[in-house]
Amino acid sequence: xxxxxxxxxxxxxxxxxxxxxxxxxxxxxxxxxxxxxxxxxxxxxxxxxxxxxxxxxxxxxxxxxxxxxxxxxxxxxxxxxxxxxxxxxxxxxxxxxxxxx
Numbered sequence: 001x002x003x004x005x006x007x008x009x010x011x012x013x014x015x016x017x018x019x020x021x022x023x024x025x026x027x028x029x030x031x032x033x034x035x036x037x038x039x040x041x042x043x044x045x046x047x048x049x050x051x052x053x054x055x056x057x058x059x060x061x062x063x064x065x066x067x068x069x070x071x072x073x074x075x076x077x078x079x080x081x082x083x084x085x086x087x088x089x090x091x092x093x094x095x096x097x098x099x100x101x
Contacts, residue, residue: 004036018053021069068092 006012007028014032024030064070076088
């Protein structure tokens, strides 16, 4: 067991921000500190493989759209995935009223 230290991932806030969205820090589990009784380095299991943020357990419980985070728009690099040099903003395909019409 080590001394209580400020979490290096969240700076002691216990949160990680994605724009205006606030999620609990995955490293310190939202406590804001490591060491003492919260020692992530002593865990023996492998950390989960990184997943897209919209598949994170904290995001799955959100009450607004997980695709656009409630903004109603998404950004596309143009075309079907190949770079075109154009940045296109379009209605969210999951929740926008324009996309459903």
